[in-house]
Amino acid sequence: MHDVPKDLMDHIKELEKIFTIETPMLHQIVDVFVEELKKGLATEGSTIPMNPTWVIGYPTGDETGTFLALDMGGTNLRVCEVELPEEKGQYDIYQSKYRLPEEIKCGTGEQLFDYIAECVKQFLIANHEGQDISELKELYLGFTFSYPCTQNAIDHGILQRWTKGFDIEGVEGHDVVPMFEAALERKGVPIKITALVNDTTGTLIASAYTDGTTKIGCIFGTGCNAAYMEEMGCIPKLAHMKLDPTLPIAINCEWGAFDNEHRILPRTTYDIHIDKHSPRPGQQTFEKMVAGLYLGEIFRLVLVDLYANPDVSLFKNEDISALQEEYSLDASFLAEIESDPWENLMETHALFEKKLKIDTTEPERKLIRRLAELIGTRAARLSACGVGAICKMKDIKSCHVGADGSVFNKYPNFQQRGAHALREIFGWDKSVRKDPIQIVPSEDGSGVGAALIAALTMKRIRKGIHAGVNIKRKNSLIPPLP
Numbered sequence: 001m002h003d004v005p006k007d008l009m010d011h012i013k014e015l016e017k018i019f020t021i022e023t024p025m026l027h028q029i030v031d032v033f034v035e036e037l038k039k040g041l042a043t044e045g046s047t048i049p050m051n052p053t054w055v056i057g058y059p060t061g062d063e064t065g066t067f068l069a070l071d072m073g074g075t076n077l078r079v080c081e082v083e084l085p086e087e088k089g090q091y092d093i094y095q096s097k098y099r100l101p102e103e104i105k106c107g108t109g110e111q112l113f114d115y116i117a118e119c120v121k122q123f124l125i126a127n128h129e130g131q132d133i134s135e136l137k138e139l140y141l142g143f144t145f146s147y148p149c150t151q152n153a154i155d156h157g158i159l160q161r162w163t164k165g166f167d168i169e170g171v172e173g174h175d176v177v178p179m180f181e182a183a184l185e186r187k188g189v190p191i192k193i194t195a196l197v198n199d200t201t202g203t204l205i206a207s208a209y210t211d212g213t214t215k216i217g218c219i220f221g222t223g224c225n226a227a228y229m230e231e232m233g234c235i236p237k238l239a240h241m242k243l244d245p246t247l248p249i250a251i252n253c254e255w256g257a258f259d260n261e262h263r264i265l266p267r268t269t270y271d272i273h274i275d276k277h278s279p280r281p282g283q284q285t286f287e288k289m290v291a292g293l294y295l296g297e298i299f300r301l302v303l304v305d306l307y308a309n310p311d312v313s314l315f316k317n318e319d320i321s322a323l324q325e326e327y328s329l330d331a332s333f334l335a336e337i338e339s340d341p342w343e344n345l346m347e348t349h350a351l352f353e354k355k356l357k358i359d360t361t362e363p364e365r366k367l368i369r370r371l372a373e374l375i376g377t378r379a380a381r382l383s384a385c386g387v388g389a390i391c392k393m394k395d396i397k398s399c400h401v402g403a404d405g406s407v408f409n410k411y412p413n414f415q416q417r418g419a420h421a422l423r424e425i426f427g428w429d430k431s432v433r434k435d436p437i438q439i440v441p442s443e444d445g446s447g448v449g450a451a452l453i454a455a456l457t458m459k460r461i462r463k464g465i466h467a468g469v470n471i472k473r474k475n476s477l478i479p480p481l482p
């Protein structure tokens with residue numbers, strides 16, 4: 001970068017210092033992460049909640065039939081119909097995508113559930129032409145609701161708190177399943193919610209269905225989270241239930257809350273700013289450093305800060321009012337900058353001109369590119385710490401980690417950077433020809449995974465096997481404990 005003026009070069013160095021996570025820090029973060037995962041298994045209400053999902057074991061292959069899945073992500077809403085045939089590992093999927101309007105994310109619970117019930121209705125009308133939808137009583141739905149819930153049974157979930165920028169009144173502290181079922185009833189849609197599923201658990205189950213070496217499911221999208229299969233005997237907080245200690249149960253970690261106490265993560269002033277100005281300050285510390293929702297905002301805050309710095313000549317004589325708008329850039333903006341193949345970063349020039357009406361110089365673009373790399377690399381390396389921590393805690397020596405989400409699938413080099421960090425965490429050198437633990441693109445967890453979990457649940461119900469603590473919920477499909 002010999003053509004970059006000294007003031008910009010100095011600031012690139014400063015940014016490198018604050019955003020780089022060196023190998024020793026990776027190790028320290030993993031160690032604290034393991035402690036916190038264990039605390040979550042031991043005690044209710046820990047920082048990392050380690051929520052039992054009541055998904056008991058992996059699919060065996062004899063789950064068959066047609067199931068619905070509804071995926072309420074942070075950005076989109078998707079309705080799927082999944083056919084599971086006789087052959088294990090196979091499926092057919094039909095789906096429609098709907099945008100979640102911004103105003104819904106800050107409205108009321110009734111508005112939210114009415115909106116998604118209407119999407120389900122429209123999907124059924126389109127996919128069951130000629131059929132009366134009020135007759136579709138035999139369809140069962142896996143509801144992928146990817147927000148931290150306390151689950152006492154698989155078709156039950158009390159929302160602990162909204163994440164990913166949602167702030168909908170009247171839902172936190174309530175069971176979301178009856179709220180959604182009431183909305184379906186209002187719309188005249190008679191389907192039953194068989195399972196409330198987190199996208200991470202769906203990813204774990206869907207990936208394990210087609211790849212038996214899968215041990216962890218991860219999401220790197222609007223938010224960031226993971227799920228894995230735990231033995232009941234390793235969950236002290238459920239010991240009072242006196243269930244078979246060998247019973248496998250999927251745990252939704254909700255690891256986005258890691259380090260809410262600020263013990264270890266090297267937060268920059270920009271991370272602190274994001275937290276302070278978020279709807280939930282003090283929560284989701286890890287997520288706010290790695291998830292898609294925040295990467296663009298971290299990037300934007302750094303540029304605004306440099307512009308205001310009299311010692312730096314960045315965007316001088318430019319109108320930066322578009323850049324000053326909060327959350328105006330998302331992770332795809334950084335992904336585009338990192339994908340620019342030209343030495344003079346001419347695509348980045350066009351991007352800034354089009355999106356922000358800023359005419360950039362080549363040295364400015366060098367700083368911009370380096371900043372995007374630093375933020376994207378930090379996110380991938382921190383994400384690898386979470387994967388490393390689960391593997392260390394469970395003494396997993398080799399496995400596939402099924403991963404999904406636009407950041408994982410579309411952000412350039414995210415996968416390679418994560419793999420590199422895992423090599424540093426586990427100390428694999430060049431003599432290890434194939435990484436024993438690999439994060440790989442998953443099957444469709446929120447669709448196929450949720451449908452598989454609905455199928456698994458129906459199989460257990462038909463066999464009369466109870467899963468979950470004794471709850472009294474009107475219309476619950478789960479039989480109470482004998």
Ligand SMILES: Nc1ncnc2c1ncn2[C@@H]1O[C@H](COP(=O)(O)OP(=O)(O)O)[C@@H](O)[C@H]1O
Nearest residue numbers: 073074075221222292293330331335405406410
């Ligand atoms: N091309 C892209 N590269 C990197 N990140 C992207 C890209 N497109 C979208 N994103 C980010 O991914 C997030 C959405 O994640 P996604 O997995 O698509 O949905 P959801 O989390 O709602 O299920 C957004 O925060 C957005 O910033």
